[in-house]
Amino acid sequence: MTRSDLLALTPGTLASLANRGLVKRAEKDLAAGSGPVVTTGDDGTVRGTFPDGTETVLPPGRGLDAADCTCAAAGMCRHRIALVLAYQSGAPEQAPAAQEPLVDWSPGEFDDDALAAALGRTSLTAAHRVRARGYTARVHRPATDDPAPRVELPTCTVRFPVPHALGYALTDAAAALRGEVITLAVWAFRAADAERATEVSVGGRTSTPTAAAGEALREAVALADELLLDGVPQAGPVFAGSLRRAARALTATSRHWPAGAVADLREQLDAYTARATRYTPERLAELLAELHARHRAAGHDPAGVLGTAEAPVTPLRRVRLVALGCRIGGTARDRTAETYFAHADAGIALVLRTRWDLTEDQCPTGHDLSRRRLLGSPLHALATANVVSEHTARAADRTVTLSRGRIAATSITPVGSAWTELPQALLVRDTAAHLRAAGERPPRLIRPRVAADAVRVIMVDAVEGIGYDPAAQRLEAVLRDPAGNGVHLHAEYNPLCPGGLDALAAALADDGIRAVSGMLGRARGRAVLDPLAVLTAEGVTVPDLAPGAGDSTLGATARHRHDPITAALRTALTALADAAHQGLRHVTPTTRTALTDSADRLRRTGLNGAARLLDDLTRTLHDRGAHAAVPHWVTAHIHLTTSLDLHQEDG
Incomplete structure (x- = not known):
């Protein structure tokens, strides 16, 4: 039985599984004639006996970390690396296997039983807890110049350098998290294969958010509304403290993306108080709109819009x-x-x-x-x-x-x-x-x-x-x-x-x-x-x-050349930002005129939908008051921001 998994291990992959020092030491031992005597069993088990009496066994279906070695090393050792290199050098007729055309495969082929057998039930249980809360991932399928499929998880990356083999999966996460993140990566590939997608959200959608999570997000949006109504000049230290507590509550419930927006909002208020150039009404308005946008879109893709429910920081090896x-x-x-x-x-x-x-x-x-x-x-x-x-x-x-x-x-x-x-x-x-x-x-x-x-x-x-x-x-x-x-x-x-x-x-x-x-x-x-x-x-x-x-x-x-569409959108966003800075309860006649003029300019440019949203805002401010105008301001800002982004990207 030929061990194609061992033949597929390149020096770079071996260095990632262990470290470059061990690979160089093993190569040096082989060059000096201190390599092992290699035998292969009928079931594919590769055994190596070294001159110093050390014996190493590489059973099929298991990675190098699960191999047996009689040396005193606590983890990966030079004997395991040397045995792989010796096996490769002793099978020259199989060497071209590593150079074969691209293997188009997906780690999603492994079922949960295979994951449990290779990584342990404990890792599977920990991964189930993460999936229940939901997480996002970006999947990269095999390509000619990058044949190893990989998955970008929120706090680490997992690669599968050996086709159809779990035991050689690589991750930059610390050793204690290895089994858990590899499992999450396999599930991400399953979801991507089913949806024919590259970026996926796994789990979480069918679970009901905790009361604390929902309350934290609603509190953050309520604070954004309060700031939009009263304006920046009226926001004092007490309000800044409320934002700080809201950010902590969102982080505690794994709503990392709105937590970041609230933290940035607090920094904008601090910059305004300190008269620092970091404060701009445009940035403040964008953050207010972002919180509402994430709140509105949370039901569609909670993990992608609000942030993964994993730990905010992951230690790496x-x-x-x-x-x-x-x-x-x-x-x-x-x-x-x-x-x-x-x-x-x-x-x-x-x-x-x-x-x-x-x-x-x-x-x-x-x-x-x-x-x-x-x-x-x-x-x-x-x-x-x-x-x-x-x-x-x-x-x-x-x-x-x-x-x-x-x-x-x-x-x-x-x-x-x-x-x-x-x-x-x-x-x-x-x-x-x-x-x-x-x-x-x-x-x-x-x-x-x-x-x-x-x-x-x-x-x-x-x-x-x-x-x-x-x-x-x-x-x-x-x-x-x-x-x-x-x-x-x-x-x-x-x-x-x-x-x-x-x-x-x-x-x-x-x-x-x-x-x-x-x-x-x-x-x-x-x-x-x-x-x-x-x-x-x-x-x-x-x-x-x-x-x-x-x-x-x-x-x-x-x-x-002058771009009238960009100019019209930016002018309208500036008017909305000025209204947010002053507070909808305190909008000046000059800003009301700027909103009306911006709507006219958008209409002349052909952006009739955006113009109607500004018309709705000014009419509601006049007829029903500031509180009723909040959702109209939010909708107008989200629409204009997205329109400007798309226009700038696509020309």
């Missing part, structure tokens, strides 16, 4: 992260750094968030912050490095935390060519095909609140039309990917990073440019990239951490 750059933000009172990482094994991007409080005499730029130390290294080194961590936790929103004490200096090394070795899910060579494969997504107001979801690395063959738009304070360029697609790069000026646009322009003009990382999306029907960093032959440039005063002369870009 040893992971390797590739830095993709950094984004600097902040106000007069603080600075923030968002450092983005590619988790190659999971095929996703993660973000590490850091915040520093400032004193009155401090005003650091991004370049000043680049010298501050995080995890034992300067920020500029961390933002351009390979990081190996043995103590990492990943949140449901794809933020990551790394323990300071468990990161040694040798764990942070220059990124080198790691960008070009990322999997297809993160490294884009054909932008048009990538965006088509992304498919349709739910409206932005009810999508999962996932950080770095759009972060990708774009391979670059050429750069065209580098120029600066002084009106928008924006650097623009067109990148050509290897497939010939144009990607429109737009980089806004950041006053906290005055040298950023100069450094970006210089990197884009470099003849040795290889790739650009950033947030990839669509605008006006075109691929658009908001850049984070640029990889050239000289290394990685992170514009937000670059030195300089921003005094270089940049060539002008072509003028953009």
Whole structure:
């Protein structure tokens, strides 16, 4: 009996199952003649006897972690790895099996009995509890350049590198959660196969939400209505405290996405009180509309709209992260750094968030912050490095935390060519095909609140039309990917990073440019990239951490044509935001006129449905009062926001 599962294990898969050190040690032992004597039984059991007397047994249908070995190692050992390598080298006639054409298979083929046999009843029971509450997942089926099917769960990723074998499934979750998350991944594939879908919600729909969960969401929506009626100037410390309690109650009942919206709403009020630039009426209005949108859509897809009912943070085992750059933000009172990482094994991007409080005499730029130390290294080194961590936790929103004490200096090394070795899910060579494969997504107001979801690395063959738009304070360029697609790069000026646009322009003009990382999306029907960093032959440039005063002369870009639809929608949303800021009970005559004028402008542009919604709002305000106008404001804002998003994406 030939063990096709053992023949399919590549060195990379073995390193993921154990670690690179064990694989290298096993390879060294084999090269030195210290490998095992291999025998194969009629039932497929592979046995190995080593020169030191150690005996290792690999029974069929079980993974390496369940193999038997007489050595003293507590877990995975070099003997098991060496036995696999020795078996592969001793079956040369079977070696091409690993290179056979793509195996189109689904882990959904495993039933619950197979899951229990391979992973244990305890893991199955724990997974049943999660499914009863509901969870979301994104399924990736086998592809030519990525043959291992995988599932993105809210707080970890599961891969199935060996066809039709559960025992070799890989996950970045901690060992104690391995069986549970593999079970959840198999169920996600089952649901995806049945629905012929890529993104699925599993379980939860037939279960009745707890009274506490329903009450927490209703309380949050009631607070949003109160703020919409009274306005921001009237909201004091007591109201901010109510928002804080509402966010905690939503988190406690696993309503993570509305909890995030409430937390952002409280931050907006704090920023207004502190007169910080983080506060904008438009952002406040969007958060109010988001809470209502999630409340309205919760019955259709509770896990997707409200957040998975899993633990908000999952510990991960040893992971390797590739830095993709950094984004600097902040106000007069603080600075923030968002450092983005590619988790190659999971095929996703993660973000590490850091915040520093400032004193009155401090005003650091991004370049000043680049010298501050995080995890034992300067920020500029961390933002351009390979990081190996043995103590990492990943949140449901794809933020990551790394323990300071468990990161040694040798764990942070220059990124080198790691960008070009990322999997297809993160490294884009054909932008048009990538965006088509992304498919349709739910409206932005009810999508999962996932950080770095759009972060990708774009391979670059050429750069065209580098120029600066002084009106928008924006650097623009067109990148050509290897497939010939144009990607429109737009980089806004950041006053906290005055040298950023100069450094970006210089990197884009470099003849040795290889790739650009950033947030990839669509605008006006075109691929658009908001850049984070640029990889050239000289290394990685992170514009937000670059030195300089921003005094270089940049060539002008072509003028953009006026878009009346975008202008009309944005004007209407501004009027709605002004009404929310003042409070519907305190709307000024000027804002009432702005709402009426916005409706007329929408009508002239052909957006009659949106115009009617604004008409309904102004008429209800006048005839029935502020309280009756709340649902009309919410409906109008949701409609206009979604219309603007669709228009900007599809052109």
